[in-house]
Amino acid sequence: MDWGSILSQRMSRMKASEIRELLKLLDQPEIISFAGGIPDPALFPVEDYQKALAGALTGEAAAVSLQYSVSEGYLPLRRWLAAEMGRLGVVCGVENIFITSGSQQALDYLGKLLLSPGDTALVNWPTYMGALGAFNAYEPAYLRLNGNLGAAEVRAEAAASGGRPKFAYLSADFGNPTGETLDRAGREQLLDLATELDIAVIEDGAYQHLRYEGEAIPPILALEQARVGSIENCRTLYCGSFSKTLAPGLRVGWVCGASAAIQRLVLLKQAGDLHSSTINQIATAQVAETVFAAHVEQLRQVYGRRRSLVLEALAREMPEGVTWTRPEGGMFVWLTLPEAIDGAELLAHALKHQKVAFVPGRAFFADGTNGNTIRLSFSLHEKPAVDEGVRRIGQAIREMMARPA
CATH class of the missing domain: 3.40.640.10 (Type I PLP-dependent aspartate aminotransferase-like (Major domain))
Structure with missing residues (x-):
């Protein structure tokens, strides 16, 4: 059966979620993941x-x-x-x-x-x-x-x-x-x-x-x-x-x-x-x-602290030419890289050499542009993993920046 021959036209617009695929990486303990926007299971009621x-x-x-x-x-x-x-x-x-x-x-x-x-x-x-x-x-x-x-x-x-x-x-x-x-x-x-x-x-x-x-x-x-x-x-x-x-x-x-x-x-x-x-x-x-109210207050305390840890680590570890948002809430920080660096290529390099994961930014744009962006989620990690993971991302970016033009 050739299923491709009978699919509806709309299926040509359906693509696999990069985040859903990246969730599989969480089973690899050596990888520090800032990928999916996943609540910390230790905080579930x-x-x-x-x-x-x-x-x-x-x-x-x-x-x-x-x-x-x-x-x-x-x-x-x-x-x-x-x-x-x-x-x-x-x-x-x-x-x-x-x-x-x-x-x-x-x-x-x-x-x-x-x-x-x-x-x-x-x-x-x-x-x-x-x-x-x-x-x-x-x-x-x-x-x-x-x-x-x-x-x-x-x-x-x-x-x-x-x-x-x-x-x-x-x-x-x-x-x-x-x-x-x-x-x-x-x-x-x-x-x-x-x-x-x-x-x-x-x-x-x-x-x-x-x-x-x-x-x-x-x-x-x-x-x-x-x-x-x-x-x-x-x-x-x-x-x-x-x-x-x-x-x-x-x-x-x-x-x-x-x-x-x-x-x-x-x-x-x-x-x-x-x-x-x-x-x-x-x-x-x-x-x-x-x-609900008491539980949400606990989440605010924990996630708010983790957000601050990520922002502090980014300020220490990111090379010149990288900028990022400073959210007042939520689970994400958005990084804009030098134009020559593609987020998907950076992810492949970082997974292979630094054992760290994040989400490339291109999939968040309806026209597939702006590849020089990545998303970090700060919901899962405390200071040791945050410091090490952000250090690895900074190292990966520097290595990509040093590639011959």
Whole structure:
């Protein structure tokens, strides 16, 4: 059977995730990895989940936990999330919350919901490669959101691609891969542009709770609600996740937005996987209700310290010509290398000679440019590994810089 001969056209746009492939390196103990944005498993609230799962499987509760459930999601979890969104400044009800199998599924559903072939998505340059992977299947064109394009230019570019602009996607807080945050003025300007274009805004809030310094900025959805009143009048769809705060393996995420959009996402869920895991939702609801705030504070302390260690090591070890971001939160630092150095080539060299891993930057650009960039994740390592790993990266960069032209 020649499977290649019968594949759909969209499959030509689907590529393997460089991060998923790099995760395999974690099984090699001699390699210091700054690759995947992986929460530290030592910080998982294991005992709390053990209690929650045991309770969910005890007596009559098991009949609910192991049964089919509604596509919208487990009601007590949606209630907790509606209250949590309220703490972030978004006034909403359970009808505005939709549970997904991780926020990655939310991005896939939103691409399916909004994109026809040839339509335009506005994304940052660079942006989260998982979002590009989710949207690529629906055959969009991409425009640079942080490229200062006006509404008329966006419309013209979109028309030239054979479609119309449909949404702007971004992570406003400590975005993957750069770790940078969009300030309040930038968020307001984005809302102005989206309103003029009459498009949706997809706000990826995966790292919302992981702020280590600086003053918190309201989510875009909260700023828009302050403008228009009811969430039912908002064009912003907020995608959240427990993957970076509680545990990624349970795959529990959510979308918060106008009920008209939520109802349509429910139809996609019914046609896709019916509903997210019932028992995982029940356990997550229990853990969130009991330990979320205290657990997130612990994560802020640990990850904030590790971020500082990486920034200090970069200042010591990086050769002249290398620059990097200084994030106030999240899990990532973004390095820009001298133009002659390609991040993928650097990775191959560093793995072979220095036994250190990171993510090359090219995959985070919709057009595959800017190869002289890399992403480091600081979530896993304390000072000895950070110091040694960053030293090795600096050594690899110097060796690449010393190559004959």
